[in-house]
Amino acid sequence: MSYLVRRLEFFAITLWAALTINFILPRVMPGNPGQAMLVRFHGRVSPQAIKTIEAAFGVRSDQSLVQQYFQYLGNTLRGDLGVSLTFFPNTVGDVIKQGLLWTIGLVGMATIIAFLLGTLLGMLSAWWRGGIFDALLPPVFIVISSFPYFLLALLALLLFSITLDWFPLGFAYDLNSSINLSWSFVGEVAWHGFLPALTIVITSIGGWILTMRNTMITTLAEDYVKMARAKGLSPLRIMLTYAGRNAILPNLTGFAMSLGFVISGAILVEIVFNYPGVGFMLLQAVNSEDFALMQALFLLITVAVLVAVLAADILTAWLDPRTRDTA
Amino acid sequence: MRHRYPVISLLAALTLLLGACGGSSGNSGTKRTTGGVLTISNESGSLWQCDFNPYNGSVNGQSFGILYEPLVYDNLLNDRKTPWLASAYEWSADSKTLTFTIRPGVQWTDGQAFSAADVVFSFDLIKQHQELDLQSVWTVLDTVKQEGSDKVVMVFKQAAVPNFYQIAGQTAIVPQHIWSAFKDPVTEHVKAPIGTGPFTMSECTPQNITYTRNPNYWQKGLPYLDTVKYPAFLDNDPANTYLATGQAQWGGQFIPNIDTYYVARDKANHHYWFPPIQNVNLWFNVKKAPFDNKLVRQAFAYAIDRGSVSKLGEYGYEPPGNQTGVLSPTFDSWIDKAQAAKYDYKFDPAKAAALLQQAGFTKGSSGIFQDASGKKLSFTIIDIAGYTDWIASVQVVQANLKQVGIELKAQNLESNAYFDKLFTGNFELAFGTVDASPGPSPYYELRNTLHSATTAAVGTTAGGDYGRYVNPAADTLFDQFGATTDEAKQHDLIKQVEAIMLEDVPVIPIVEGVAWYQYSTKDFAGWPTPDDPYAAPAPWNLPDWEVVLTHLYKTA
Numbered sequence: 082m083s084y085l086v087r088r089l090e091f092f093a094i095t096l097w098a099a100l101t102i103n104f105i106l107p108r109v110m111p112g113n114p115g116q117a118m119l120v121r122f123h124g125r126v127s128p129q130a131i132k133t134i135e136a137a138f139g140v141r142s143d144q145s146l147v148q149q150y151f152q153y154l155g156n157t158l159r160g161d162l163g164v165s166l167t168f169f170p171n172t173v174g175d176v177i178k179q180g181l182l183w184t185i186g187l188v189g190m191a192t193i194i195a196f197l198l199g200t201l202l203g204m205l206s207a208w209w210r211g212g213i214f215d216a217l218l219p220p221v222f223i224v225i226s227s228f229p230y231f232l233l234a235l236l237a238l239l240l241f242s243i244t245l246d247w248f249p250l251g252f253a254y255d256l257n258s259s260i261n262l263s264w265s266f267v268g269e270v271a272w273h274g275f276l277p278a279l280t281i282v283i284t285s286i287g288g289w290i291l292t293m294r295n296t297m298i299t300t301l302a303e304d305y306v307k308m309a310r311a312k313g314l315s316p317l318r319i320m321l322t323y324a325g326r327n328a329i330l331p332n333l334t335g336f337a338m339s340l341g342f343v344i345s346g347a348i349l350v351e352i353v354f355n356y357p358g359v360g361f362m363l364l365q366a367v368n369s370e371d372f373a374l375m376q377a378l379f380l381l382i383t384v385a386v387l388v389a390v391l392a393a394d395i396l397t398a399w400l401d402p403r404t405r406d407t408a
Numbered sequence: 409m410r411h412r413y414p415v416i417s418l419l420a421a422l423t424l425l426l427g428a429c430g431g432s433s434g435n436s437g438t439k440r441t442t443g444g445v446l447t448i449s450n451e452s453g454s455l456w457q458c459d460f461n462p463y464n465g466s467v468n469g470q471s472f473g474i475l476y477e478p479l480v481y482d483n484l485l486n487d488r489k490t491p492w493l494a495s496a497y498e499w500s501a502d503s504k505t506l507t508f509t510i511r512p513g514v515q516w517t518d519g520q521a522f523s524a525a526d527v528v529f530s531f532d533l534i535k536q537h538q539e540l541d542l543q544s545v546w547t548v549l550d551t552v553k554q555e556g557s558d559k560v561v562m563v564f565k566q567a568a569v570p571n572f573y574q575i576a577g578q579t580a581i582v583p584q585h586i587w588s589a590f591k592d593p594v595t596e597h598v599k600a601p602i603g604t605g606p607f608t609m610s611e612c613t614p615q616n617i618t619y620t621r622n623p624n625y626w627q628k629g630l631p632y633l634d635t636v637k638y639p640a641f642l643d644n645d646p647a648n649t650y651l652a653t654g655q656a657q658w659g660g661q662f663i664p665n666i667d668t669y670y671v672a673r674d675k676a677n678h679h680y681w682f683p684p685i686q687n688v689n690l691w692f693n694v695k696k697a698p699f700d701n702k703l704v705r706q707a708f709a710y711a712i713d714r715g716s717v718s719k720l721g722e723y724g725y726e727p728p729g730n731q732t733g734v735l736s737p738t739f740d741s742w743i744d745k746a747q748a749a750k751y752d753y754k755f756d757p758a759k760a761a762a763l764l765q766q767a768g769f770t771k772g773s774s775g776i777f778q779d780a781s782g783k784k785l786s787f788t789i790i791d792i793a794g795y796t797d798w799i800a801s802v803q804v805v806q807a808n809l810k811q812v813g814i815e816l817k818a819q820n821l822e823s824n825a826y827f828d829k830l831f832t833g834n835f836e837l838a839f840g841t842v843d844a845s846p847g848p849s850p851y852y853e854l855r856n857t858l859h860s861a862t863t864a865a866v867g868t869t870a871g872g873d874y875g876r877y878v879n880p881a882a883d884t885l886f887d888q889f890g891a892t893t894d895e896a897k898q899h900d901l902i903k904q905v906e907a908i909m910l911e912d913v914p915v916i917p918i919v920e921g922v923a924w925y926q927y928s929t930k931d932f933a934g935w936p937t938p939d940d941p942y943a944a945p946a947p948w949n950l951p952d953w954e955v956v957l958t959h960l961y962k963t964a
Contacts, residue, residue, distance in 0.1 A: 168457050169466065170595035179455060179614050243653065250653070251646045256447075256616040256639055355646035357455050357614055365454060370824055 084398060084405055092391050099383040104153050106379075107372045108146070157380065163373035167365050173377045177359060180346075181381075183253055184358040187274050187350070188343045191281035196336050198282065199289025200329055206290065207297030207328075208320050219290050226287030234280045234353040241276060248276045251355035277354045281347060285339075289332065297328040330401055337393030341386030345378075442621075444962030445635040446932060449656035450947045451647040456640045458612035460601035462580035463533075463540035463593065470617055470638065472580045473951030475603035479508055479527065482577030484944035484952055485683060485738055487848035493522070493581055493604060494560075499893055503567040508560045508576070514626040516583050518602045524554045529584035531562075539594045543574035567891035570855075573847050577951070606631040606958050615640055632934075632961035651926055658956075659926035660946035662797070664723060670926060677930040681938055681945060682725050684735045684920035686846040687853060688798070690789075690805065691830075691838040691875045691915050695866060698767070698779070699836070699875075705913035707763035711812040712805055713755035718919050721801030729917030732906040733857065734850040736920070742850050744903040751910045760812045777813045786815035789837040790829050793820040801919065802839050830874050833866040841921055842872055850902055855886045857915055858905070877914040923949060934959040 144152070156163070162173035202222075206215045225233070241247045254260070254269045300306065301324050309319045346360025359378060366374035398405050452469070460471040479494040491497070494508040514522040531552040534540040548568040555561045562575065583602050590596045601609050604626065607619035619636040639656075641647035648663050650656040652673050663670050663680075671678045690708070692699040699705060714728035730736055731753040734743045761771070769777040769785060777785040791802050799820055806816045816837070821829065827843070829835050842856045855872075856862050860883055862872030870876070882905060889901045908914075925945040927935045936945040936956060943959075944952040 164595075167466075168454070169464065170597060171457055171459070176457075238649075243649070250649055250655070252615050252639070254615070256637060257618075259611060259613055352643045353645070355642055361454075361642050368822070368824075 085395065088391060088394050092387060095387055096384065099387065100154065100157065100380065101150075103376055103380050103383065104150055107370075107375055153376075162377040165366075165374045166371040167369045167374060173373045176362065176374060177377060177381070180357050180359040180362050181344070183356065184346045184360065185343060186270075187253075187277055187356065187358065188281065188347050189340065190274075191278040192285070192336075192339055192343055194278070195282045195285045196289055196332075196339075199286045200293045200332060202286070203290040203293025204297055204320060204325050204328070206294045207301060207324075208316075210294075210298060215294075219287075219294055222283075222287040222290055224287075226284050228284070230280070230284050231349045231353060233284055234277075234349065237276055237280050238353060249273050251353075253357050274356075277347075277350045277356055281350060292332055292335070293328060296331055297324060300324045300328040303327075326400070330397060333397055333400075334390070334393045337389040337396070338386060341389030342382070344385040345382045440632050440961040441964075442632050442961075443634050444632070444932060444960075445637060446633050446658060446957075446960060447637040447639065447650070447656040448947045449639070449641065449647045449651045449659040449661060449926075451641040451644050451661060453642060454640065455614040455642070456612060456617055457597075458599060458614070458617070459597045460609060461593075461596060461598040462582065463542060465542050468542070468580070469948055469950060471598075471601055471603070471609075473605070473954035474607050474619060474636070474957060475601045475605045475609060476580035476582060477604050477954065478577050478579060478951055479581065480572075480576040481951065481955060482573050482848050483942070484685065484846070484848050484949060485941045487573075489577075490955075493527070494576065497576065499569070503569050503891055503893060504564045506562045506564070506572070506575075507555070508562070510558045510560060511626065512558065514604055515624045516585075516602050516604060517608050517622055517624070518583075518586075519624075520583065520585055522581075522583075522604055524558050524560050526584045527560045527581055528552055528554045529588065530579065530581045533582070533587060533593060534579070537594050543578045545571065545575050545579060549575070569893050570847065570849070570851050570890055573852070577848075578845075580951075605954060607636060627958065631958045633957065636957060651928075654928060654930065657928040657930070657932055658947055660924050660948045661926060662725075662924050663926065666723075666725075666926075674928065674930065677928045678926070679929065679935075680926045681936075682922035682924060683938070683941070683945065684727060684738050685923050685944065685949075686841050686921040687729050687733060687735065687857075687917035688726070688801075688839070688841050688919045688921050689729075689857070689915040689917050691835075691840070692877075692913075693833060693836055693838075693866075693875050694914060695833070695876045696836055698769075698785070701767055702912055703763050703767035705916075707760045707767070707812075708809075708814075709753045709913050709916050710756045710763065711760040711809050711814065712916060712918060713808050714918055716755070716808070717801045717804045720804050722797050722919055726919040726922050729920050731910055731913065731917065733854055733909045733915070733917050734902070734906060735853075739850050742899060742902050744906055747903065747907060748910060753910070755808065757812045764813070771813050775810075775813055776815050784815060785813070786817070787836045788817045788819050789839055790826055790835045791818055791820045791839050792823050792826045794823060798839055805839075805918065831869040831871075833864075833870065833874060833876050838874065839918075844872060849898075850905075851886070851889055851898070854902070854905055854909075855889075858882045858908070859886050875914060877912075879908060879912065879914075882908050929963075931962060932960050933963045934961050 160174070165171055165173050165176050168176045202218055206219055209215055238250070242250050249255075249272065253273055254266065255273075258266060258269060260266070306319060306324055309323050344359065346358045346363060348360035348364055350356055351358045351361040362374070363378045365371070366378060456470065457467060459467045460475060462468045462472040462476040477493050479492060480497060481490040481492045483489075491511070493511055493514065495511040496509040498507045499505070508527070510524040510527060516522055531545070531549070535546050538546075548564055548566070548571045550563045550565045552560065552562050581604070586602050587593060606622055606625045606627070608622050609617065610620040611618040617638040619638070621631055621634055625631065639650070641650070644661060647656075647659070647661050648669065651659040651661060651663070652670050654674065666680055670680070690712070692705055692708075694700055709731055718724060718726055718728040727736070730743075730748065731751065732743055732748050736743060764777050764785075769779055772778045772782075772784065774784070789802060789805075791798055793799070799818070802818045806818065809816050826840075830838050830840060842853055844856045846853050857873060858877060858879065859873060860878040860880075862870065863874070863876050863878070864870040866876060885901050885905050889898055892898060923944055923946040927945075929935065936943050936959075943949070943955040945956065947953050
């Protein structure tokens, strides 16, 4: 219990630090939203108009930095993230809502699949080490992982969408449909999302296979595995519940962190497959110096990673009693 | 001279005729089938916000023209005017009052009648909220009032005839009965637009907007198309792929190697046309030495191989510019070719070197010219990092200048930083266009390039004339142009401006920016072509795209 409390305290402190850095960073960058807005409207706005819009964005040049900071903390905790410059006049909340579900859906699913598949293959590679499976699979996937992502994505698009016409050219769902909860729509989303998800899985799976395989090999050398074999337990049971369960622990924290980073989006996926999401949104926000949107997205990523790390710690503590503090 | 137009324009009469014949299966001749789904491919760079506010510059590309219409349609390519929501207009003798007769029988898409009151309301709205005045019409307008039941009288502060384009051709008219209820039209997210246009917005998702034919459109029988689809493309490549595979039929895209990538896919039906609409200039900061010296600027004009820049930097898509600053072939009728031939600006390193020597520079041992104190002619030019074709063009210019003996260093900036430096005059040389949109005659671009009223002191933001060039003679010519409706006089004044461009070389037009336009004749006809330029052809030319959409029809 005290372990849990300590973890929560640590979480709260890191969250506060993240909020503060998130506030400072965009303001330290050169340029200011007023100027960025001028560019946006192509110089065709009067100075008075700029002041009005600046006020709407919460850029108060009349407030001191400290005042702005507390204003920002208050607003963030209340969920008021401001108005977006790039997507004026929509609020940041509305803009993020549009893309977030798609990112979590696509990239989240792909990451989970990559992790499960990768750890399974890694386990099998380690179990049959020295054999054909081990000699072939990990090297092949590691080589593929080292290809630049966009290259694989474009090749997949060229082969499967353009030449073979098995999958659509892009978008998250058919242009003629609207978002609804029918089975046909779910099927559409799955069909459109297959190629992007496939490319994400193929490029990220190599890392999981390798780490799992290596941890598994050292675990297999442990005494309790030898004991289990001597006891006559089935190989499947040993592989999964004795060796596998211990080997997966280091990977869990990595997995949790990568789940947290899912929110940062996969910008190349979004560009190549024209898929909605927050990755490209972040790029646009940075390019147009859209402080409100930038801050909100950075915050989201930070919070997601922190929550994920916390969850990973708790999970590890639950799975592995050795990590819990004995008070 | 006053202009008068009959109540029913020739265009409307023709469409009435065509509408009466329409409905049968398509064949050659005047019979047009109604129906068809057209898909547009125009990279917007982000998902749709589903905001159809025509006064919001970042989203009006989805509403101005197709949903909300202007008073008069003024063709960007040739300044031919077609009465639209106004059935007639008339200038006063002193060109300071403009009276519009509002077309009767027009309906808003919610069934309410359109009237002159809506016009007055729209202009008053943008007067009250300056952020909505995208065309800065209230810098020249004094009052806009209704007269009688169907006339709108606009009084100008001073004669500004060319502003007709911004006022009548570029201002959207919105319904008073809807917009007067908006709390703040600047931040209003217009989700259900009510307009007078040929289409209504039937569905909007972040990925795609679907427009459906307006059955009560005031041009009877139009449009022919049933549905228009406008997908949101985040980047050029998906948009180009859609065009190449035929899933989109109308494009406004920059496509590298267009002949191999696009035309080859369907040689019979895939076509493109790139009419020039805006110059891409080399800007001198004339407040910085040695660019205050006319001889140096002239030397630069002989030191750049514009044909080479066009071919190597712009794939040959953007024709080389000419020093008069008037677009060719779009505005050929305005160019005084004899005058331009006297200077004969082309790539001539010997002549450039001679001019530099005349200006007092000598070629140093490094091959670069230097002044008496030994300071080399070495300059920085600012450029936008994301525009790969501009970067390539600047590299060609660099090589050209090096041959002559001038050193050029390119600074490829992120767009906000670039515009900041450009607008505030914080540069030595700059590569780029005038930021204000071009107009239907050379006057607009030239005025924004040369008139001292558009510029500002170095350090403050300027709306035009980024090089801070001040020439009272040029100012007078533009002001005189603005006060006259006499076409012959207008042409003469522009020729005098060309003389200034040729002699003073305040900027060097290097290539001519074009309207990117691709179209497929596989299922649709009625496209604008060089032989029939009835509208500026790109889907992002507002409101010209509306005119294209009312012309297109499904073949067989």
